Amino acid sequence: MLACFVTRPPGSLGRLIVCDVPAGTLCKFRPQLISEIGGKGTLSCCRLAHKHSPRLLPYRVQARNRKSGAHLVPYPDWVLLLCQRSYEQAYCLPTKLKSLNYRKIKYGGLSQKVFSFGKSQLSGYQKAQRPLLGLLLCAAAVSSSLMRFCKQRSGTSALDECLADLPQGHLQRVCRIGVSGQMHGIMFWKAGQGCQWTERGTRPTFEPAEVSHLITWQDGHCSSDLLALLLPPRSHLSVATGFGCATIYWYMENSPGFLKPYNAAGTIQDYVVAMLCGQVRPRMSVHNAASWGYFNTTSKSWNADILEESGFPTHLLPEVVEPRELAGETCRRWHWIPEGAGVGAALGNFQCSVYSCMPESTDAVLNIGTSAQLSVPMPLGFEPSDSPDPLSPVACFPYFTSRYLAVAALLNGGNVLATFVGVLARWMAELGLEVSEAVFYPRMIRAALSQADTNLAICPTLFGERHTPERLASVTGIGASELSLSHVTRALCRGLVQNLHSMLATGRLEEAGVTRILASGSALTRNEVLRQEVEKVYPFPVVYGKDVDAAVGAALVLLNRK
Missing domain, CATH: 3.30.420.40 (ATPase, nucleotide binding domain)
Structure with a gap:
């Protein structure tokens, strides 16, 4: 099983990481050590030796092996072993084995362990039968953590930084892209002019063009007085400030000219999907549609009649699809991800977080x-x-x-x-x-x-x-x-x-x-x-220590898609 997810080192915009989960194991890990593996004739790995941190930590730790640089992988109970530089075999071992050799280092105030193993110590433990990164299916998940940076700089720049760190061979194997992000928020763009595709070296990518800024779920412009004036939705979910439809109502009331240039809208993760697929009208999952308000989850439709009665610009509402559906395919090569790779409709980060740990x-x-x-x-x-x-x-x-x-x-x-x-x-x-x-x-x-x-x-x-x-x-x-x-x-x-x-x-x-x-x-x-x-x-x-990660959940949704 091959999964991709985003991490966020401190002071950076995140890194898109590819990891291989051997069949039959329940472990999740951060394979930043897929760069350099230790000395000749040994297997090297590491784990976080901090007992109070059972989940994947939001930063990257680095240490030095004797002969090459190796990244530490924060992981509480298991370690991933990669055989030398070919990465053709992978093992998962419990870190409680008394026979393991390790040395302690200090990083960020936390005690870390760097383990070394001889091949004779691997007898009797699970081995991945297929070559690492040699699978046909790869689901790349864009974590909601990326979306938080869009106030500071372009979200697509953050994506580019993540993808630029991945080797060409990894990206060329991608055939599906899963996306998750923070719900409720909204941004606007001109259909067909939302981005410009450019070349960064040998890597094609897109940059925002005719787009607005992102208004997140934390937006507090909609006062209780304004919300009280809105027609009640035909839905079991209330409308609150920061919700997409409430934000549009606020602009209608306070700055109607802001909306005029735009004829498409979505969450920021919907924007990314629409640009990758070259869509004129974005396709939004039920997760994100429900988070905007005025959406009936039973009929899976917008409250169009209620919205039109109040003069709401319903042409801005995206087409809604089921959460597991593909929104489309990449319209051209993106970095080294090939044209024609399936792109899932963007999912809610909350649902994906639960999916990642609820077996x-x-x-x-x-x-x-x-x-x-x-x-x-x-x-x-x-x-x-x-x-x-x-x-x-x-x-x-x-x-x-x-x-x-x-x-x-x-x-x-x-x-x-x-x-x-x-x-x-x-x-x-x-x-x-x-x-x-x-x-x-x-x-x-x-x-x-x-x-x-x-x-x-x-x-x-x-x-x-x-x-x-x-x-x-x-x-x-x-x-x-x-x-x-x-x-x-x-x-x-x-x-x-x-x-x-x-x-x-x-x-x-x-x-x-x-x-x-x-x-x-x-x-x-x-x-x-x-x-x-x-x-x-x-x-x-x-049961304690279950890892909750929206990006992992988004990857698993596509991996498990029938």
């Missing part, structure tokens, strides 16, 4: 990072209502194969813990003691682990929630014996999980047939107290 329909996926999300696949045949419920804490988003994901998307997660740590650091500074915030976090966790229970109750909604923005944080049950750091940290972690449970409770998961929870996210994996509280509240087996 069974009975799995729920929990991610607690800066914020928090708990996703549950709805039973086949489930259909949402035709009207939104703005007070519901759970939203249902279209997934794949006509199914939906019920999602509790919280605004409060690891950001609350980070705020608490920041408060402690500021208090110390006010007392004349300068202590790094990095010192507080592990000590907080250790203190809370010694405190199994507390009567202190914290409602941690510092940032409100989408369905109850006015409900902010509070503390109750304050007694003289509950003012220690251990009590407060335990109560804060418990409050975060209870807030999640209040939005998507155990009963709802049981109704959906959930049998286990796949958990990930930096706040969760670094915090044993938070993990304890999750296991107390949800009576399901919890």
Whole structure:
């Protein structure tokens, strides 16, 4: 299985990486070491030796082998071994083998290990039977992380930088391109004039031409007063500021001249697909259409009659296709990717993230990072209502194969813990003691682990929630014996999980047939107290360390396409 996905080293715009996953394994890895492999007669690989980081980290680590430069591959439980420079065989081994030789280095404050293996040590472990990179199918996924850079520079420049790092032979094998990106946002262009194809050395590429800037989901121009004036959609999903249709309404009201030059629109990932395929009218997946608002996911159609009644420029709405469909084929060679390669309709990054780690329909996926999300696949045949419920804490988003994901998307997660740590650091500074915030976090966790229970109750909604923005944080049950750091940290972690449970409770998961929870996210994996509280509240087996990566999901969607 050959997969491509984007990474983001610090200070750069990302790198498009090709990796080979041997059949039958569940590992994912970053094969940056497909550049130089170590000394003669040995196999070299490496892993991140940082136990609190079970997912692929968003930066690249480099180290030096004795005879050549080798990239370290951050990966928690497995390592990929490539046989010398021919890369004709690949092995996956558990890193817990006591016989492995390694040396430690320090990079970015984290301890890294560089492993070396003799061929005699590979006996009995799985070997990829086909030559590495010798497969006929390659799905290249454009990660949503790329899209965040478009405020700073052209998104296509970011893509070009990624593709320029890949060898010609890799790109010439590509026959399908999968794309995912942040939903809700919008950009405009002139159909047929959206880009200009140019030559960069020997690599053809396209550059934006008659296009607007990108308006992301974070856009806050649409006030609650403007949204209240809009006709209600015939959809189970509400319309909010930052949604594509709401943004168009704002321009109609405040700057109608802005829209006049353009006759095509889409998310930025839809733009990339349209340019690659040479489409006059973009083809948008159900994922992105639902994220714009005024789209009925049951009939899979725009609320054209409602929009036309208010004078909405419906000619800007893209054609909508199923998430697994190909939008078209590359209209010409792109870098070294051949003309005629299939291009999938751009997908939502959220759905692709879940797809990347959910092997069974009975799995729920929990991610607690800066914020928090708990996703549950709805039973086949489930259909949402035709009207939104703005007070519901759970939203249902279209997934794949006509199914939906019920999602509790919280605004409060690891950001609350980070705020608490920041408060402690500021208090110390006010007392004349300068202590790094990095010192507080592990000590907080250790203190809370010694405190199994507390009567202190914290409602941690510092940032409100989408369905109850006015409900902010509070503390109750304050007694003289509950003012220690251990009590407060335990109560804060418990409050975060209870807030999640209040939005998507155990009963709802049981109704959906959930049998286990796949958990990930930096706040969760670094915090044993938070993990304890999750296991107390949800009576399901919890599997930690599942990698969540939208780009990997987009690649897998096309790889698994029938």
